[in-house]
Amino acid sequence: MGRREDKKLEKRSRLDEAGVQELLSAGYAGATVERIVAAADVARGTFYLYYSDKHALFAVLLERLYGPLVAALATARDALAADTAPPVVYAELGEALATLIGGQPALTQVALREARAAGPGGEAVRAWTAQVEGLTEEILAASVERGLLRPHAVRPVALAIVGGVERLTWGWLAQEGGLDPAVVTMELIGLFTYGLARG
Amino acid sequence: MGRREDKKLEKRSRLDEAGVQELLSAGYAGATVERIVAAADVARGTFYLYYSDKHALFAVLLERLYGPLVAALATARDALAADTAPPVVYAELGEALATLIGGQPALTQVALREARAAGPGGEAVRAWTAQVEGLTEEILAASVERGLLRPHAVRPVALAIVGGVERLTWGWLAQEGGLDPAVVTMELIGLFTYGLARG
Amino acid sequence: MGRREDKKLEKRSRLDEAGVQELLSAGYAGATVERIVAAADVARGTFYLYYSDKHALFAVLLERLYGPLVAALATARDALAADTAPPVVYAELGEALATLIGGQPALTQVALREARAAGPGGEAVRAWTAQVEGLTEEILAASVERGLLRPHAVRPVALAIVGGVERLTWGWLAQEGGLDPAVVTMELIGLFTYGLARG
């Protein structure tokens, strides 16, 4: 690879990084291309060499986060539909999600930020979260099917689980405090497996 | 009350209503004073007679939603700390929340919209949600204290519950479909009480 | 009329005047709102209180020029169709056109400028010139009908006449020199009436 391509790649990744940071601190609606290019130390026009507009950057970043995440969920669903041992499936799914989210915390926070926002930013995120929630639903259904979980209305439960997990992820990423990952994981499993009833 | 005050109140309430609708459709960052005054059929400058700026309107609306909601949670917490019969406490709390939220669905949606947004809008909402979550935490702690629930790490569990409930409320308000309130309520109680483990 | 309306009208006319001058010197494509507001001594945003965008200003100006012009042509056509004495019709038409064009020379020049331009500016002008040429055609046809002119293919002749008149108008407005209005008028009449053939 020539020096030119090197430089180009580096510039793109500087823009990406600056974009994530800007989206993180200002949100989709408030993010400005001007601040992104300033942070990336590039000229204003350069941004448009890499992205057709602000939204295109956002879309690329979302794809980078949600693409693998959705893939991991789909894999888990398929594994459950086949005969794979459930504990292995759950463990691998949890591992994958933790790695994906833990590997790009800022981007995850950006996505959670926009999840309910009005306008094109929110719409873009919700296109992905709809997939996440749909797959979660299917995983629950498959688990019930295989007798791993008690029967229940999978749609509301899937949403409640995703909502709860998102809230805790957000708290962790926003450094709200009092949220030790190990404790949180255990409590989540406990809560959604056994509930809060005594004994 | 004289006719003057009448008119004034009417104008303010028209502004409030228009504000909620505008915030609902455009979000805090995207909301424009121009559209609000147009919808309220009031001159642009009039807006600033009633609110010092866009943020002030938002703050007032949030207070109207979260004030009573926080009060209801505080009441429940205090009732649990005293000797009131728990089932009554829970029932009354549920009733109160349902009434408050069901009575101002648009405003609730606005608040959920902004809950994780960047900027002053998000900050304002989070000041309230922190109270809601804190009180939920206290209610859980009190419930454990009185032996109603098994011991657990109350903070993460409180967040998970609030997150799950919020997600379902959002789905219901956004008319996502497949979310019959009666079913949702039962499933939520079942999920958080007994979990999903087989019988 | 209050002082406020006065001011508003004055501002609008300052914008109009500045707009004409800017369009004259830079053309539709090259005209900038910034220079217009600078010349009109108004803030940038003020422009958009009066016109939704650059094109709207242009459209209004064109209407102001071509509206009466088209009306005068239509009147002449109708008068010929009725039994009005032809010399009177022609004289009144010439008078009207001269007054309209002579009264707004800069605007006329702007219109001639854009008459064949690419883009929205040109399209807008051509919507009007099509009317002018269509009416000229009808006037020729009516004149032939009444035996005032020899039979001929009215469409190409109408275009040739309009083209010739436009070229001379342009030369006069652009101060090309050697174009004394009186001489030009006589020569035009002579040319289109008797041609250039000897005796």
Added chain:
Amino acid sequence: MGRREDKKLEKRSRLDEAGVQELLSAGYAGATVERIVAAADVARGTFYLYYSDKHALFAVLLERLYGPLVAALATARDALAADTAPPVVYAELGEALATLIGGQPALTQVALREARAAGPGGEAVRAWTAQVEGLTEEILAASVERGLLRPHAVRPVALAIVGGVERLTWGWLAQEGGLDPAVVTMELIGLFTYGLARG
């Protein structure tokens, strides 16, 4: 000629062709180098190897159109000044013009487009049209001198004729309809020779 020069010529002619098309559809002011190089399938920088800037391309194209056209007019003028038989002169001139214009219709349309435009594009065209009109004037003067035409003010008449011819050429190139070349030619000759007066 070596393969290298071949290639170079080919690239230049691709740029020329693309340039004409771009100028035709967007006008001088609206034409972008980006679209030209895209259409010519050449890199952006390559454009500047052949032309110092956008204007230089335009100047070259104009020269290609107007150079021979002006030469043909000069030839006709000189032939009239000498003793050549007038009908032959007129016929040859008409033939030459028709061939030149008919051979490069797109370029002709571009020139007519810009003929009254503001800015450098218009200036460049008008430098040529001034020559065309000047020569037309001289041809008329020579024709009067030789007793072929009645005496008249040659300048305004020259402009009127050029204007009329241009208008019809434009209509033909822009495919306005109703302009059969044979009919148009005959009518033009009739109009400028005998006028529209009856009998």
Added chain:
DNA sequence: AATGAATGAGAGTTCATTCAT
């Protein structure tokens, strides 16, 4: 000779807020 990444000035447009009426 050819490339195409990079630049940055400058365009149109929006909008919260002010203030004379």
Added chain:
DNA sequence: AATGAATGAACTCTCATTCAT
């Protein structure tokens, strides 16, 4: 109390041109 004209900073996006490769 109410109006709405006016402001001007800030934003997104375009494009002729340069220059290292």
